[in-house]
Amino acid sequence: MKEIIHGSILRSLVLGAVLLTSHLALASDKSVLDRIKAANEPFDTMKIDSTHPLSMKTVRSNDSYQGGTFKVLTRKDSIERFRCSGCHKDKKVQVRDGVSFTHGDIVINHGSEGTSLSCSDCHNEKERDFLVGKKGQKIDFDHSYQLCGKCHFRQKSDWVGGAHGKRVKYWAGERVVYNCATCHNPHSPRFKKRMPATFSRPLDE
Numbered sequence: 001m002k003e004i005i006h007g008s009i010l011r012s013l014v015l016g017a018v019l020l021t022s023h024l025a026l027a028s029d030k031s032v033l034d035r036i037k038a039a040n041e042p043f044d045t046m047k048i049d050s051t052h053p054l055s056m057k058t059v060r061s062n063d064s065y066q067g068g069t070f071k072v073l074t075r076k077d078s079i080e081r082f083r084c085s086g087c088h089k090d091k092k093v094q095v096r097d098g099v100s101f102t103h104g105d106i107v108i109n110h111g112s113e114g115t116s117l118s119c120s121d122c123h124n125e126k127e128r129d130f131l132v133g134k135k136g137q138k139i140d141f142d143h144s145y146q147l148c149g150k151c152h153f154r155q156k157s158d159w160v161g162g163a164h165g166k167r168v169k170y171w172a173g174e175r176v177v178y179n180c181a182t183c184h185n186p187h188s189p190r191f192k193k194r195m196p197a198t199f200s201r202p203l204d205e
């Protein structure tokens, strides 16, 4: 009996000492905010890109949102006929039915009623490896969102802010988003109308 009482007094003494020292340690720290900051530091400086590499190719966007940059999925590696300069050199390509032979699959269904856009609204006529900006400047195919932005500025600014389009990965760390052409075919950008798929059984079955 005695031993048990002794044991428990001893245990509470030890416990008290531990509590006292930890309390002292806390009291010696600075403010609560400072402690939270110190605990977050390793995460704030963590490079997520290196710990979880993205399997898709990206480029840094030429736009920034609230001072921060973001990345965009590339396009050039998914364009079948790139590089265009393989055929489009300084001379006109001399092939009979050249256009239909090489680009006959391209159907333009883009523009206002009746007036379809023409190739040269978007493609640089002198340097086919590039698209063409508002002032005739070259636009890289990986940055084709800049081309779309010259006519669709509302969707473009929504996209820059993250309201239109899709973020690929990462809630923390740098934003990586789909390019406009990842979703829209620039030659025929509207999506087909479709009924929502339904898999529930009819009620009377």
Ligand code: HEC
Pocket (backbone or CB within 6 Å): 079, 081, 082, 083, 084, 085, 086, 087, 088, 091, 092, 093, 094, 095, 098, 099, 102, 103, 119, 120, 123, 128
């Ligand atoms: C296999 C060869 C080949 C490749 C590769 C090629 N083109 Fe062409 N392209 C032609 C030929 C041939 C013509 C018709 C003659 C001409 O305009 O020089 C043509 C015509 C065009 C025209 C004018 C069409 C018209 O209706 O006036 C555009 C625009 C064009 N090409 C864009 C491109 C772009 C952009 C690429 C790269 C993504 C590309 N081409 C890659 C062969 C090619």
Ligand code: HEC
Pocket (backbone or CB within 6 Å): 075, 076, 078, 079, 080, 081, 082, 103, 106, 108, 110, 117, 118, 119, 120, 121, 122, 123, 131, 141, 144, 147, 181, 186, 187
């Ligand atoms: C609204 C702008 C726009 C118009 C108009 C346009 N293009 Fe394009 N075109 C693009 C963009 C942007 C791409 C790159 C698509 C991508 O990233 O997949 C492209 C891609 C292409 C390619 C490469 C496709 C492939 O996968 O090999 C060819 C060839 C081409 N365009 C030819 C033409 C021709 C010919 C015309 C006119 C008849 C034309 N384009 C009209 C914007 C346009």
Ligand code: HEC
Pocket (backbone or CB within 6 Å): 110, 111, 112, 113, 117, 121, 122, 144, 147, 148, 149, 150, 151, 152, 180, 181, 184, 185, 186, 189, 190
């Ligand atoms: C030279 C100007 C111009 C460029 C560049 C351009 N577009 Fe368009 N786009 C138009 C016009 C004009 C319309 C028709 C507008 C309408 O019907 O209200 C249109 C229509 C559209 C539509 C259908 C809109 C609707 O209400 O159904 C989509 C989607 C679209 N464009 C996407 C794109 C994408 C993506 C790009 C870049 C690859 C692009 N556009 C580049 C002028 C342009």
Ligand code: HEC
Pocket (backbone or CB within 6 Å): 145, 148, 149, 152, 155, 156, 159, 164, 165, 166, 178, 179, 180, 181, 182, 183, 184, 191
């Ligand atoms: C994740 C895929 C995705 C990306 C990326 C994307 N869009 Fe769209 N976009 C859509 C969808 C889905 C719609 C709605 C289509 C519908 O209602 O039929 C749409 C609609 C549009 C329209 C029609 C008008 C409207 O606002 O509904 C335009 C114009 C357009 N997009 C332009 C662009 C441009 C320019 C970019 C790049 C800056 C872009 N989109 C990037 C999926 C995308």
